[in-house]
Amino acid sequence: MTLTEPTSRRAATDAPLITPLVERWSPRAYDPAAEVHPDVIRTILEAARWAPSANNAQPWRFIVARRRTPAFATVHDALSGWNRAWADSAALLIVNLAEVVDPDGRARPWARYDLGQAVAHLTVQAQHEGLHTHQMGGFDAAPISEAFGLDTSLDVVSITAIGVLGDAAALPATLRERESAPRLRKPLQELVLVAE
Numbered sequence: 001m002t003l004t005e006p007t008s009r010r011a012a013t014d015a016p017l018i019t020p021l022v023e024r025w026s027p028r029a030y031d032p033a034a035e036v037h038p039d040v041i042r043t044i045l046e047a048a049r050w051a052p053s054a055n056n057a058q059p060w061r062f063i064v065a066r067r068r069t070p071a072f073a074t075v076h077d078a079l080s081g082w083n084r085a086w087a088d089s090a091a092l093l094i095v096n097l098a099e100v101v102d103p104d105g106r107a108r109p110w111a112r113y114d115l116g117q118a119v120a121h122l123t124v125q126a127q128h129e130g131l132h133t134h135q136m137g138g139f140d141a142a143p144i145s146e147a148f149g150l151d152t153s154l155d156v157v158s159i160t161a162i163g164v165l166g167d168a169a170a171l172p173a174t175l176r177e178r179e180s181a182p183r184l185r186k187p188l189q190e191l192v193l194v195a196e
């Protein structure tokens, strides 16, 4: 088994960060036999629940699909090509939804921003629990909305694959190469426009 060496994927940070942030990365190789215990699923969703949001609206909603369930098959089928090729071995696929219109019909301009924060909380907690996560924007939202009967107030924003790190050798060659590509970030001075 050629597990990607976790230490080689650690972020080369320019300042000291908490461990889950240093160790988080987005693998494509997951252990196809590993399950996530229901208590751990609850814990990572709880991390999302405690994210901040505009007016405390908490506009995030989730569809949690465990491998080998009909819901998983529905979500997996909606993924685009390469995502579909690797995400089948994840233990969970979580569909991340933003309630962009409130119950009174008013637009919620921060809903997608708030959802992103909740998903970030979830990914960091998942990393702390010994799991890995990989967010995806490459999917077709329409079949997901239809299959789960989602209200039009709910935007299907992203999907997160979650599981235990697996064997990179099991991936197609193109994906295997991406799995060991250098992890790069823009320098901080390019990101901070003003710092007085």
Ligand SMILES: Cc1cc2nc3c(=O)[nH]c(=O)nc-3n(C[C@H](O)[C@H](O)[C@H](O)COP(=O)(O)O)c2cc1C
Binding pocket: 024, 025, 026, 027, 083, 134, 135, 136, 137, 138, 139, 158, 183
């Ligand atoms: C909103 C969003 C959409 C993404 N969409 C995809 C995707 O469709 N397929 C994929 O393989 N990775 C996807 N990614 C993963 C990014 O490519 C990845 O986070 C980025 O390259 C940084 O790598 P790292 O997470 O390992 O640090 C997505 C990430 C985010 C946050």
